[in-house]
Amino acid sequence: DGGITQSPKYLFRKEGQNVTLSCEQNLNHDAMYWYRQDPGQGLRLIYYSQIVNDFQKGDIAEGYSVSREKKESFPLTVTSAQKNPTAFYLCASSFQGNQPQHFGDGTRLSIL
Amino acid sequence: DQQVKQNSPSLSVQEGRISILNCDYTNSMFDYFLWYKKYPAEGPTFLISISSIKDKNEDGRFTVFLNKSAKHLSLHIVPSQPGDSAVYFCAARTTMKTSYDKVIFGPGTSLSVIP
Numbered sequence: 552d553g554g555i556t557q558s559p560k561y562l563f564r565k566e567g568q569n570v571t572l573s574c575e576q577n578l579n580h581d582a583m584y585w586y587r588q589d590p591g592q593g594l595r596l597i598y599y600s601q602i603v604n605d606f607q608k609g610d611i612a613e614g615y616s617v618s619r620e621k622k623e624s625f626p627l628t629v630t631s632a633q634k635n636p637t638a639f640y641l642c643a644s645s646f647q648g649n650q651p652q653h654f655g656d657g658t659r660l661s662i663l
Numbered sequence: 664d665q666q667v668k669q670n671s672p673s674l675s676v677q678e679g680r681i682s683i684l685n686c687d688y689t690n691s692m693f694d695y696f697l698w699y700k701k702y703p704a705e706g707p708t709f710l711i712s713i714s715s716i717k718d719k720n721e722d723g724r725f726t727v728f729l730n731k732s733a734k735h736l737s738l739h740i741v742p743s744q745p746g747d748s749a750v751y752f753c754a755a756r757t758t759m760k761t762s763y764d765k766v767i768f769g770p771g772t773s774l775s776v777i778p
Contacts, residue, residue, distance in 0.1 A: 654706030
């Protein structure tokens with residue numbers, strides 16, 4: 552089955568620690584995205600990548616980093632510089648152009 | 664400053680009746696609109712979209728209406744079913760730029776369909 556897989560589903564981070572959220576897709580999509588969802592707010596874009604080896608900052612990129620070494624994979628690292636990392640993180644992918652995004656089931660990150 | 668607004672955080676509807684979810688936007692450059700549906704602990708799934716060259720798009724029980732002059736769109740679900748209970752996100756983007764322009768999501772409306 553084609554789809555987007557995010558792992559882990561739940562993740563706990565200690566203060567001062569970096570953590571990496573995985574996102575893999577087998578839909579042959581060119582573009583991939585990371586969003587953050589907080590209660591009562593819409594999805595806010597952290598980073599996006601239109602092609603391999605290229606990515607752009609979204610609205611709230613501070614404290615996060617990404618890489619896009621393979622078309623299928625777009626991992627997100629939440630660094631210790633992100634002061635309020637507790638949130639629900641969603642990865643998405645799409646074909647180029649005017650195409651809807653397909654989402655993974657998310658990773659919930661909490662601080663210990 | 665929210666460019667996409669969904670002013671009703673929640674909505675309850677009887678099974679079989681019509682559900683109407685509303686969405687307002689402020690950016691007149693938006694020309695493509697989408698609705699996503701999200702169940703708890705899952706990612707959003709695409710439901711229906713509409714381009715600004717249309718004022719209505721229908722897909723089964725789901726119809727989206729667009730009023731460009733009012734910068735308003737609505738999603739109608741008829742008849743509503745208990746399985747429609749979910750959070751619905753309105754989203755908008757502009758397709759006119761040559762480079763990628765991001766999709767802007769509203770805060771969502773939680774729909775409960777009561778059996």
